[in-house]
Structure formats: C-alpha cells, structure tokens
Amino acid sequence: MTLRLYNTLTRQVEPFVPLVAGRVTLYTCGPTVYNYAHIGNFRTFLFEDLLRRWLEASGYDVFHVMNLTDVDDKTIKGAAEAGQPLRLYVQRYIDAFHEDRRYLRIRDASVYPRATDYIPAMIALVERLLDKGVAYRGEDGSVYFAIARFPDYGRLSQLDRRELRAGASERVSTDEYAKEDVRDFALWKAARPEDEAVGAAWDAPFGRGRPGWHLECSAMALELIRARWGVEVLDIHAGGVDLIFPHHEDEIAQSCAYTGQELFARYWVHGEFLNIRGEKMSKRFGNITTARDLREDGVDAGAIRLLMCQVHYRQRLDLTDEALASAREGSRRLGEFQNRMLASRAETESPAFAEAAARLELELAEALDDDLNAPRGVAALFAFASAGNAALDQGLRPGPRAVAAWERAEGVLGVTSAVEVLTVGPAVEFGGQDQAELTDTPPNGSEVAARAWAVRWAVRRKDAKAARDFAEADRIRARLKEAGWEVRDGRDGSMEVRRL
Numbered sequence: 001m002t003l004r005l006y007n008t009l010t011r012q013v014e015p016f017v018p019l020v021a022g023r024v025t026l027y028t029c030g031p032t033v034y035n036y037a038h039i040g041n042f043r044t045f046l047f048e049d050l051l052r053r054w055l056e057a058s059g060y061d062v063f064h065v066m067n068l069t070d071v072d073d074k075t076i077k078g079a080a081e082a083g084q085p086l087r088l089y090v091q092r093y094i095d096a097f098h099e100d101r102r103y104l105r106i107r108d109a110s111v112y113p114r115a116t117d118y119i120p121a122m123i124a125l126v127e128r129l130l131d132k133g134v135a136y137r138g139e140d141g142s143v144y145f146a147i148a149r150f151p152d153y154g155r156l157s158q159l160d161r162r163e164l165r166a167g168a169s170e171r172v173s174t175d176e177y178a179k180e181d182v183r184d185f186a187l188w189k190a191a192r193p194e195d196e197a198v199g200a201a202w203d204a205p206f207g208r209g210r211p212g213w214h215l216e217c218s219a220m221a222l223e224l225i226r227a228r229w230g231v232e233v234l235d236i237h238a239g240g241v242d243l244i245f246p247h248h249e250d251e252i253a254q255s256c257a258y259t260g261q262e263l264f265a266r267y268w269v270h271g272e273f274l275n276i277r278g279e280k281m282s283k284r285f286g287n288i289t290t291a292r293d294l295r296e297d298g299v300d301a302g303a304i305r306l307l308m309c310q311v312h313y314r315q316r317l318d319l320t321d322e323a324l325a326s327a328r329e330g331s332r333r334l335g336e337f338q339n340r341m342l343a344s345r346a347e348t349e350s351p352a353f354a355e356a357a358a359r360l361e362l363e364l365a366e367a368l369d370d371d372l373n374a375p376r377g378v379a380a381l382f383a384f385a386s387a388g389n390a391a392l393d394q395g396l397r398p399g400p401r402a403v404a405a406w407e408r409a410e411g412v413l414g415v416t417s418a419v420e421v422l423t424v425g426p427a428v429e430f431g432g433q434d435q436a437e438l439t440d441t442p443p444n445g446s447e448v449a450a451r452a453w454a455v456r457w458a459v460r461r462k463d464a465k466a467a468r469d470f471a472e473a474d475r476i477r478a479r480l481k482e483a484g485w486e487v488r489d490g491r492d493g494s495m496e497v498r499r500l
C-alpha cells in the first residue's frame with residue numbers, strides 16, 4: 001500500500017513518491033498574525049496535521065515548515081492602530097496561534113519561520129530575479145515580477161490569460177499603474193511612511209521597502225529545505241483552496257524562475273472551506289469565530305477534530321450546532337471506551353480483540369492511503385470501539401496488540417475526548433459555610449466557573465442527603481442534569497460529577 005494524494009497541479013489522484021526515499025519536505029502556509037486565527041483557518045491546519053501525522057505513521061522522516069506572516073498590509077495596519085512596533089504587535093498573536101494549535105493537538109512543525117527573520121534571503125531572491133530579467137523596478141520604486149516572462153504562469157490554477165487578466169483587473173488600484181502589466185505582482189514594496197512608522201521597512205540594493213506576501217513563502221521554503229537537505233524542490237506544498245490563485249501561482253513563478261527547476265513542489269494539496277451554518281450557530285459565532293472560543297466553551301479538541309475528520313478535506317464542511325453536538329457526543333463515547341479498554345488491559349489478548357485490532361490497522365491504512373480519507377478512518381475507529389465494548393461486556397480482555405492498534409489509530413486521528421470526571425472526596429462538606437449566592441442556572445462564558453457551579457451544587461446535594469432531605473437532593477440532581485451534568489454517588493461517600 002502506498003499513499004495516494006490528489007495533486008492540484010495535475011488534477012489527479014497520484015501515488016505519492018517523494019524526491020528522496022524515506023523523507024518528505026512539507027511546506028504549509030501559516031497564519032497572518034494580525035488577529036486570532038478563525039476556525040476556518042484551523043480546518044486547513046487540521047487537515048495538514050492529519051497529512052503530517054499519516055506521513056510520519058507511514059515511516060517518513062518529515063521536515064515540516066509552517067511560516068508565520070508577520071509583515072503584510074494587515075499586520076502593519078494593526079500595529080499602526082495599536083501604536084506599537086510591528087514585532088511587538090504580532091507577538092501576542094503568534095503566542096495565541098501556538099496556544100490554539102496546542103489546544104487542537106496540532107503537532108509542532110519542524111520550524112515556524114517568521115518572515116521578518118528572513119529578509120536577507122528575500123532580498124537575495126529578488127536580486128537574482130532582477131539579474132535574470134524576470135523582475136523589474138516599477139516607477140513607484142517597488143519591484144514586480146513580469147508574468148509575461150514566465151511562460152508557465154497559470155499552470156497550477158489552470159486559469160487562461162483572459163481570466164487572469166479579469167481577476168487581476170478587479171484588484172487594480174491607481175498606484176498599480178506603475179506596473180508593466182496589470183497581472184504582475186509585487187515582490188518588494190517600496191517603503192511608505194506608515195511602514196517606517198512601525199518598523200516594517202528594510203534597506204535593499206534595489207530600494208528600501210518590505211517583502212510582498214508571496215515572496216515570503218518562496219524565500220523561506222527554499223532557504224530552509226536547502227539548509228536541511230540540500231534540495232530546491234518541495235515534496236508537498238499544502239494550503240487552503242483560496243491560496244491556489246494568486247498566492248501559490250505566484251510562489252511557483254518566483255521560485256522556479258529563481259532555481260531554474262521545473263517544479264517548486266511535486267505535490268500541491270489543497271483543503272476546502274469551512275462554512276458556519278444555522279441561525280443559532282451564526283448567533284453564537286457572530287463575533288466569536290476562533291478556536292479559543294470553542295476552548296472557553298469547554299469543547300474538547302477531540303470533538304473538533306472528529307467534526308473535521310467526518311468530512312473529506314476536499315469537500316466543504318458545514319459547522320453547525322447540531323454537527324458540533326453530535327461530534328462531542330461521538331468523541332466522548334470514544335473517550336469512555338478508551339478509559340474502559342485501558343482499565344481492563346491484560347497480558348494475554350483475547351482473540352476477539354486481536355481480530356478487531358487487525359481490522360482496525362488494515363482499514364485505517366486503506367482509508368488514509370486513499371487521499372487521506374479521514375471519514376473512513378474514523379468509521380474504522382468507531383467500529384473498533386463498538387466491537388471492543390461488546391467484547392468487554394462479555395468479560396473478554398484486550399492485550400498489547402489491541403491497545404497498540406488503538407493508540408496508533410488515535411495517534412493519527414486524535415479524535416477522542418478526554419472524559420473528565422470531577423471527583424468530590426468524601427470529606428468535602430461545606431455545610432453551613434457555603435452561603436454564597438448560587439444561581440439556579442450555570443454562569444455563562446467561563447468553563448471554570450461552570451465547573452465550580454456544578455461542584456457547589458453537588459456538595460449542597462450531599463448536604464441535603466446527609467440531612468435526609470431527599471426531595472431537595474433529587475431537585476438538585478435534576479437541576480444539574482438540565483445544565484448538562486451528571487452526579488453519581490460513590491460507595492465511600494465521594495461523588496463524581498461529569499459532563500453529560
């Protein structure tokens with residue numbers, strides 16, 4: 001079995017063959033750090049994470065580069081509005097991006113280059129393109145790439161010249177008349193006073209200025225893969241479909257004109273959009289569309305990953321309340337099964353578990369090798385959990401093989417929720433001391449406050465039981481249930497409070 005991927009460059013699903021056997025260079029366009037990343041950006045990053053994990057699970061040594069765009073129009077505008085230097089302004093969004101991605105269990109890239117740390121590489125690239133005559137200095141002092149001098153332009157996006165011209169002319173603003181052709185794009189933008197004000201301008205032989213967004217990716221990718229493995233062609237370049245044109249088309253033009261290679265990346269892999277649907281969801285996500293809002297709502301990352309995995313990366317995904325609720329439920333079921341399986345693992349494997357493990361390994365590999373068919377991958381995981389639960393019901397026990405197969409599959413998909421149980425020990429008794437106001441419904445907005453609310457009611461219930469006020473105890477249990485919490489009594493007088 002080998003991995004097959006849909007290559008946007010050829011519009012075909014092709015067997016994946018890296019440049020050098022056993023190792024893969026993977027470049028994924030990272031966030032522009034002027035704000036918190038939208039959940040739609042994270043759909044792209046999650047599909048790239050799945051690709052990365054499956055390449056590694058398949059035995060490849062992966063060198064994964066994800067850039068951070070810390071200089072562009074949006075970051076400069078944001079820094080100016082905040083009255084801060086660019087480097088300082090973007091830092092909080094870089095930190096937030098890493099927090100969000102760790103929450104979503106996105107594996108660390110090998111390197112996260114910041115554009116402003118690679119200005120010399122960008123300058124060198126522009127100089128070479130000027131020397132080769134495929135770039136020119138415009139009347140406005142900016143340097144442009146001459147598309148007419150790169151015959152392969154348009155190969156990735158497969159747009160014809162007419163479409164390219166129409167697409168480009170929509171973006172024409174008066175200052176772009178400095179270009180020879182409206183389709184030409186800026187490699188280097190002449191410094192403006194607003195760039196200087198936030199420290200976003202650098203000296204270069206062809207004039208003081210700053211890099212264009214497309215240039216950043218080409219320069220960093222080439223510099224890093226050359227340093228790592230001495231190569232000038234990426235194995236896989238990934239991103240969202242919205243980046244195909246013009247971003248990736250322009251990356252190819254600059255990079256290939258610079259290296260003289262036929263390809264910049266052997267495989268171009270693009271993920272589809274995420275839509276937010278439904279009135280309730282739109283209301284909820286009207287202003288909050290970031291991963292951190294889901295985290296603050298107490299959504300386990302396993303549920304979000306499951307939601308994303310249930311739709312193939314090349315299909316549009318609708319994020320709705322219903323879809324999220326059902327993903328949370330499914331992910332929690334997997335978490336419960338995982339707890340149950342790990343608690344009953346034995347040295348010797350029962351045949352039922354050995355068979356289920358073999359099936360899971362086979363089905364997972366077939367699914368993911370088939371252009372990352374994650375929906376089939378998660379179906380195999382659920383089938384294993386279902387067979388495992390049935391076997392556990394019969395008193396059969398899993399051994400090392402079943403646990404390893406589960407860990408490998410879950411290690412690639414990462415869709416299982418940590419099933420958390422809040423335990424109130426037998427000695428906890430607030431009694432008369434807990435007189436603070438306790439509302440009938442849980443507080444909004446903070447997961448920690450919601451947990452504290454549930455635990456305090458659970459303690460009051462315990463007190464009511466101790467006072468033999470069973471009606472009150474039942475009333476509290478019902479109230480907790482309505483708010484999504486279940487309370488269970490332990491034999492030793494402890495209580496477990498868990499999310500339903």
Ligand SMILES: [Zn+2]
Binds near residue numbers: 029030217247251
């Ligand atoms: Zn890029």
